[in-house]
Amino acid sequence: MSIGSALAELSPLLGDLLTTAKAEREAHGQSETHFAPMPPDAVAWPRDTAEVSAIMRICATHECPVIPFGTGTALEGHTLAPKGGLSLDMSRMNRLLAVHPEDMDCVVQPGLTREELNRELRATGLFFPIDPGANASLGGMAATRASGTTAVRYGTMRDNVLALEVVLADGRVIRTGSRARKSSSGYDLTALFLGSEGTLGIITELALRLHGQPEAISAAVCAFEDIGPAVDTVIATIQTGIPMARIEFLDQASVRAVNRHSKAGLPEKPHLLLEFHGSPAGVAEQAERFGEIAADAGGSGFRWATRSEERRALWNMRHKAYYACLALRKGAQALVTDVCVPISRLAQAVRETRADIDASPLPGPILGHVGDGNFHAILLIEPGNAAEMDTARALAARMAERAIALGGTITGEHGIGMGKLHFMQKEHGPGWGVMAALKHALDDQGILNPGKLVPDSRRKEPRGDTAT
């Protein structure tokens, strides 16, 4: 029972599609954020469900950890290998298997990215709306219950995955549902695996809900003197029933960052960035009604654009905001926070967070998906500076505790991974114990992505005696 014996048995099965090369292990054992590298013992590139099933059977026999890997854009160390084992890179399982225009759905493999999917869908009049910024794999987005800028209109992965095919820890293959639009047939296994971060099974196929490409799109920006009036505008907009497609908030520090990085030329004030989808007349009406609500709340400089270049420039700037913030401090690493609160508490949560960061020595722009009550602070740290990391961790802990106290959650869309394990008991109380019981029921050896999301359930450490 060891990782080495698992790899020995996997080698003839996978040939070139299994490697212990240092470069690949390192590429699969690092994160985009502040985590120290934790490389796996080997990397495999399965080509189909049967291969994933065979790999899991072998790894179960040898109690070898298996860490599914999409594009590596997770922010909480989800793809690191703290117990070693096998990184299962799904990038070769990246086909669009079927599009059903009448049903407005499609079936994909997990390694397909959201941008690739939308490129393939372009001619159909349909699109997949979930947009977390990064060009993540759809399997990875499902595994973290991702969302992003469009959730206010289209929901999250929870709302847009109809069914999954999953390989369990012991190699069994299940389908969690069908392409029917709804079902009351037993426990909602689809929802159970969405957001399970590879700890309950390996997603090998997804049926996704698609939406009609909007006839017309317009984007807008609007400046505010403070977070309060910006959030009041968002609340009034949603209550009025304006079907916003995106409502993004950038605080003053974020605006400064995107001005520098993307030459956005915005006044250095808190901003809302918006998008409207609908018929040409509908989009114009939505933008006008929004403009009136914003003006009532003291918003200024409201302007909207239907030209696609202007829109693209705006969202390109928003999508690069993370890198723009990183660039505020040369060579910095980021600790990215991600809380979500009921929208009535959002202004308070942002204001208190802003004051808390301002009282610290760290730069920390704030931005977020304000229509959902979800926001991020990007805390900039000098790599290797332990004191700064402690400060950032303390700020993040206070943000998480504040979110819980305000009736919210410690993560709106990034997930738990390794980075938020220590808040789980606080947020869920005995509910975390229920999660542990579910994990144990489906993976009693704890071989699936160990060290993430649930309390560590491995009874013993593998020997880790790989041949490398």
Added chain:
Amino acid sequence: MSIGSALAELSPLLGDLLTTAKAEREAHGQSETHFAPMPPDAVAWPRDTAEVSAIMRICATHECPVIPFGTGTALEGHTLAPKGGLSLDMSRMNRLLAVHPEDMDCVVQPGLTREELNRELRATGLFFPIDPGANASLGGMAATRASGTTAVRYGTMRDNVLALEVVLADGRVIRTGSRARKSSSGYDLTALFLGSEGTLGIITELALRLHGQPEAISAAVCAFEDIGPAVDTVIATIQTGIPMARIEFLDQASVRAVNRHSKAGLPEKPHLLLEFHGSPAGVAEQAERFGEIAADAGGSGFRWATRSEERRALWNMRHKAYYACLALRKGAQALVTDVCVPISRLAQAVRETRADIDASPLPGPILGHVGDGNFHAILLIEPGNAAEMDTARALAARMAERAIALGGTITGEHGIGMGKLHFMQKEHGPGWGVMAALKHALDDQGILNPGKLVPDSRRKEPRGDTAT
């Protein structure tokens, strides 16, 4: 270890709120459909979460089955007590605990019914949209993942429950989430308990998403020569992006039933019944665009009404359609089927079902929530006629198998209960085993609503030696 000793220990705790009176046991041990009565040994009316928790601790000690009971409108025998035990009637826990207009949500106890909730919400400008027809309790609707006529626009209970408080089999109390609009914080426990039919825990509180009352509503009817053009109209309508609030299908036999029962005066042809929500101008535009699409597909007699009396009469007729169908055959009992398929397969599924029923001796009107691909046949049986029951069961089995073969599910909204247990293996394969493992992880004694949804996991029968 027995039901009797559980009741002896519950009696001083609950006093008058526990009874073994025959009338109450019978009232809680019958179903609205074809199931034989299976009364519990006793009925309790808990008043708060602490009392539910105390009851569960006692029942766990004595391995006494506990069956949560809302309004008894479940259609698959969910509230029957095949192993005896305690029926937990939640009707005294029926308060609206909080409304948060800015967050567009509310918090309720499980015994509150959807009509009571909407009465209480009237002045707020908000409403809870899920409408399964029956004035069911919100806890019961959550437990069966209910939906109904408005799911095409507003989703199902899956989409409109933000979080639950649940008492587990051992009496522990958990919260499955927060009022935040989204979260990636661990396994989706809310979704796990939605649709779990009381087999994993007792729902004691719900946070519900609310929606703005539409400014304007209009309703419409349209006749078609056949199911095919009716479904084509629905597909084209949805693809065009018309945000239908309801799209209901009645086949010719159903139209005949509602004409007799509600004096609806509709031509005896398949019909679509529709509702549009929006601004006055938006609703008029939606109705006009729908009318054009329907006319292209050969629809006739399209008319729409904004007057609330006309609308109410229409949906009153639809909601009474079940009783109208029952009245087609004097003294009949119904076996109500409930399949859901991808909408591209809906016309085929309905047509084959219609032909199959027509070739049998039983009357069986078909109606459904056609925007979701969900439909019902109401098979009318003479009570006590075993041959007819066999025929109905065979028809229902073929419907379920047809739905699975067409990529759908054996139940769109009614759930499994006792009535559909025997199709679960066929629909879910090894996924049903996963459900059993989850059940075992949270209720290893199998005391929560035994005999429903999962393979029976009780290791031994309770003695059932009640004092009655």
